[in-house]
Amino acid sequence: xxxxxxxxRYLIKTRGQQVTLSCSPISGxxxxxxxxxxxxxxxxxxFEYFSETQRxxxxxxxxxxxxxxxxxxxxxxxxxxxxxxxxxxxCASRVGGTDTEAFFGQGTxxxxx
Amino acid sequence: xxxxxxxxxxxxxxxxxxxxxxxxxSNSAFQYFMWYRQxxxxxxxxxxxxxxxxxxxxxxxxxxxxxSSKYISLFIRDxxxxxxxxYLCAPTGFQKLxxxxxxxxxxxx
Numbered sequence: 001x002x003x004x005x006x007x008x009r010y011l012i013k014t015r016g017q018q019v020t021l022s023c024s025p026i027s028g029x030x031x032x033x034x035x036x037x038x039x040x041x042x043x044x045x046x047f048e049y050f051s052e053t054q055r056x057x058x059x060x061x062x063x064x065x066x067x068x069x070x071x072x073x074x075x076x077x078x079x080x081x082x083x084x085x086x087x088x089x090x091c092a093s094r095v096g097g098t099d100t101e102a103f104f105g106q107g108t109x110x111x112x113x
Numbered sequence: 114x115x116x117x118x119x120x121x122x123x124x125x126x127x128x129x130x131x132x133x134x135x136x137x138x139s140n141s142a143f144q145y146f147m148w149y150r151q152x153x154x155x156x157x158x159x160x161x162x163x164x165x166x167x168x169x170x171x172x173x174x175x176x177x178x179x180x181s182s183k184y185i186s187l188f189i190r191d192x193x194x195x196x197x198x199x200y201l202c203a204p205t206g207f208q209k210l211x212x213x214x215x216x217x218x219x220x221x222x
Contacts, residue, residue: 033210035212045211088154092210099144099205102147102205102210103159104149104157104159105156
């Protein structure tokens, strides 16, 4: 059974640009959550999608957005990149309920210069 | 007050030691508890998932939950250098999954 796949693995962008990250969950999983991980802040919750609907949202500015497709694949977009957006972006896949196990991908390391 | 508190470490132990990693949480809505292991520059790997108060064992790992005191622990027996990683506790419930900041464990040969 394939795990959670995130693409690309590494990305370098310039301040002011926008970026789109992709996450393919485990087959059969309908929930995808996104997290930002930085050394100082740890894992910070961005948002969760379930069956194409945003079910939960963290405390991030509107520059961070996401969506989920009918095949459960999800994309996350960050517009007007800032240096502080440099981080490891992780997505987690769950079967459905918010109390089920969450499985993570390897992450996309974004560097903003 | 943070919802989850976890000592960041680093915690340094010799190979073969018993390791105790701990978290406290404040929200009684959390009913399920997960422990993750994260190696440097990798995604977190699910180690343990437990619901009830008490102990759950899986190989060298034991997860312990005390809901009355909102305290969760992960014990690692016969620790190995390959256990050197950051360990994250993650309580979940009521549509929230939050993470501790992680404890960095270093096991020396």
